[in-house]
Amino acid sequence: MSINPAPRAYQVVLESVEADLRSGKLAIGDQLPGERALAEQHQISRASVRDAIRVLDVLGLVRTSTGSGPNSGAVIISNPSAGISQALRMHLAAKGINVREIVESRILMETWAAQMNPRNPAHAQQVIDRTAVLIMRMDDPQLSREAFHRIDAEFHVLLASMAGNSVVETMMESLRNSISQYVSEAIPDDESWQPIVRVLRRQHKAIHHAFATNQRERAAQLLEEHITWFYSQTR
Numbered sequence: 112m113s114i115n116p117a118p119r120a121y122q123v124v125l126e127s128v129e130a131d132l133r134s135g136k137l138a139i140g141d142q143l144p145g146e147r148a149l150a151e152q153h154q155i156s157r158a159s160v161r162d163a164i165r166v167l168d169v170l171g172l173v174r175t176s177t178g179s180g181p182n183s184g185a186v187i188i189s190n191p192s193a194g195i196s197q198a199l200r201m202h203l204a205a206k207g208i209n210v211r212e213i214v215e216s217r218i219l220m221e222t223w224a225a226q227m228n229p230r231n232p233a234h235a236q237q238v239i240d241r242t243a244v245l246i247m248r249m250d251d252p253q254l255s256r257e258a259f260h261r262i263d264a265e266f267h268v269l270l271a272s273m274a275g276n277s278v279v280e281t282m283m284e285s286l287r288n289s290i291s292q293y294v295s296e297a298i299p300d301d302e303s304w305q306p307i308v309r310v311l312r313r314q315h316k317a318i319h320h321a322f323a324t325n326q327r328e329r330a331a332q333l334l335e336e337h338i339t340w341f342y343s344q345t346r
Contacts, residue, residue, distance in 0.1 A: 120155040124163035127153065128172070132187070143173065143185040170194035192284040199289035210290055214342045217286050220279050221271055221338065222331040225322070230275030238269045239323050245269075246315055256304055259311075260294060266315060270322060270334075297345035307344050314340070 131137040143149070149160045164185050167173040171193035173185040202208045229235035245266045249259060264287045271283040298304050314337040321330035 119162075120153075120159035121163035121166065123153045123155060124149055124160060125166060128163075128167065137187055139187050139189055141187045143187070145184060169197055191281045192288065195281065195285035196288035199285060200292075203289060203293070210293055211342075213286050213290050214338060217283070218335050218338050220283055220286075221267065221334045224271040224274035224276070224279055224283075225331040225334055226327045227274040227276075228327075229273045234275075235273045238273050239319075242266050242269055242319055242322075246312075246319055249312055249315060256298065256301070256308075257295065259308060260291065263311070263315075264288070264291070270318070270330075273322070294345060307341075311337075311341065 128137065128143070137143075143164070144152070146157045146160045146164075149163075150157045153160075164173065164175060167185065168175055171190035172188065174188045175185050199208070199213070203210065203213070245262050248254070249262050249266075254262075264284075267287065268280065268284050272280045274280075298307065314333065318330060318333045318337060321327075321333055
């Protein structure tokens with residue numbers, strides 16, 4: 112006979128915060144009660160309350176700061192990609208999942224998003240304009256590899272956002288963040304990087320042109336080729 116383990120004390124705080132968010136009692140920007148108040152409310156130790164706050168912080172649901180005033184303590188935010196990225200990085204390190212699976216998931220979501228008609232044409236045009244600026248920045252010969260990867264990540268997340276699906280956008284950001292260190296370490300030096308970055312610049316321009324001219328299927332095809340090619344260079 113299996114016996115379910117007793118829930119940890121901090122879980123009552125997590126469940127309470129979730130219930131308050133669902134009911135509207137708590138909303139983004141609200142401040143959680145202090146440690147003492149939460150401990151008394153749930154009849155648990157202040158150490159357990161601190162554990163709960165740390166979990167909420169890792170999940171991207173609160174921002175914590177010291178001092179006094181409306182922005183001190185634990186304030187409700189919504190940064191879902193932070194928690195998902197952290198979890199994915201840890202599971203990658205533990206070999207529970209691998210980079211190939213992350214890459215396949217990226218291809219799945221990016222190509223789907225590319226083929227969707229934008230829900231908000233005004234936002235879509237803003238993305239086209241913004242990504243055009245990013246392409247110019249990526250052309251800078253003095254740009255470091257780290258800076259290029261940051262701009263590249265923004266380029267892809269922005270394009271995915273045109274589909275108007277916040278879950279896909281969040282997952283895209285999380286997937287890219289989860290393998291950022293792997294990508295940085297996979298290319299050993301600047302000499303190896305130069306021929307790769309020349310190809311990446313051409314690929315980004317072709318992808319952007321396909322989006323800008325509303326060639327949705329072509330954009331999806333170019334994205335898959337681009338992601339697959341770059342992964343092959345880092346193995």
